[in-house]
Amino acid sequence: MSNPGPSSLRNILTFPTTNTLPYEHICELTYRDDSGDVNRHWCLLGEITEIIPWPLRLSLHLKDKDGTESHVAFYDKSRGDIFVNQCKPGHTMAFLYPENHAFMDGQIGLRIEADVVEQGWIKVLPFGLDTLLRANDKVFEAKDTAGCCTVCGKETKLKRCGRCVVVGYCGSECQAVDWHAGHKELCKAVAEVKWFTDKDWESFRTPFSF
Numbered sequence: 001m002s003n004p005g006p007s008s009l010r011n012i013l014t015f016p017t018t019n020t021l022p023y024e025h026i027c028e029l030t031y032r033d034d035s036g037d038v039n040r041h042w043c044l045l046g047e048i049t050e051i052i053p054w055p056l057r058l059s060l061h062l063k064d065k066d067g068t069e070s071h072v073a074f075y076d077k078s079r080g081d082i083f084v085n086q087c088k089p090g091h092t093m094a095f096l097y098p099e100n101h102a103f104m105d106g107q108i109g110l111r112i113e114a115d116v117v118e119q120g121w122i123k124v125l126p127f128g129l130d131t132l133l134r135a136n137d138k139v140f141e142a143k144d145t146a147g148c149c150t151v152c153g154k155e156t157k158l159k160r161c162g163r164c165v166v167v168g169y170c171g172s173e174c175q176a177v178d179w180h181a182g183h184k185e186l187c188k189a190v191a192e193v194k195w196f197t198d199k200d201w202e203s204f205r206t207p208f209s210f
Contacts, residue, residue, distance in 0.1 A: 006201045009136040009193065010065075014201040015043055018062075018070040018108070024099045041201045041208055044095045044110075046070065047129040048087055058084055062093060062109075065129065070100075071109030076117040086124035092132055094196075096121035096208055120209035127189045135189035139197050142166050151178050164190040 004010045012020065013030065021044060022028030033039045046062030049069060058080025059073045072093070074080025087093070101111040116122060125132065141150075148155050150167045151174035158168030159175065164187050169175040199208065 004140070007197045007199055008140060009045065009133055009196060011201075014041065015045055015065070017064045017066045018044070018046070018068045018100070019066070021098055021100045024101050024111075038097065038204055038207075040204050041199070042097065043196070044098045045092055045129060045132065046072075046095075047092045048089050050089065051087060058087065060087060063129070065133070071103065071107040072112065073103070073109070074112045074117075076112055076114040078117075080112070082117070083122070083124060086126075088126075090128050092125045092127055092129045094123045094125060094210070096210070119207065121207075123210040125189075125192055127192065131186065131189050132193055135186050135193045136197065138183075138186055138190050139166055139193055142168065149174050151175075161187060163187050164194070166190050166194065 006014050009015050022031055031038060031040055031042055044064065046064050048060055049063050050061040052059040052061065054073075056079065057074050059071070061069050062072055063069050074083070095110060095116075097116075098110050100108050102108055103111070112122070127135075145153070147158070148168075149158065149170040152170060154170045156170050158170065159172070161167050161169075161175070161183070167178065167183060167190070169178065195210075
């Protein structure tokens with residue numbers, strides 16, 4: 001199967017899995033040039049599977065697109081406290097420019113330092129990873145069928161969904177059909193996903209931030 005476009009959540013370079021992330025202190029030429037400077041953007045998406053009861057800092061386990069679980073621990077000034085109320089099992093975390101860290105207990109994962117938090121490189125999305133991937137597919141489906149009704153395929157002037165502004169319909173009847181067929185559950189996720197799908201991930205000038 002060919003790799004989807006660079007702004008698709010299914011792209012394996014822009015949205016790598018835990019096993020394909022670069023490691024700290026190693027110049028990975030997938031994301032950096034020969035001098036070690038970042039030359040493209042990347043982001044890890046992981047669904048929270050467990051909040052680890054650890055009193056010193058926020059620690060949790062994530063599951064990526066491949067189903068691989070990894071450890072995340074916050075070493076920022078608040079020790080993750082600013083994310084505690086957002087982090088719930090079933091929610092998805094997005095990390096910009098992450099690099100794998102080898103913890104002293106042998107676990108591989110992300111060690112979140114203060115600069116990562118301060119630069120706005122972390123976001124918690126109140127959706128499961130599968131929902132976000134389906135929303136991603138909806139965005140690109142709408143791009144591929146631009147000008148055509150999402151339900152009946154009629155080519156006409158479309159009425160866009162007022163919330164996500166992505167899917168289009170020939171009229172209220174088709175909009176109602178799609179709403180009850182699943183868009184009701186995906187609509188908010190589609191709106192969130194557009195932040196990712198609208199970006200140019202291959203051209204690096206300045207870092208993104210949420």
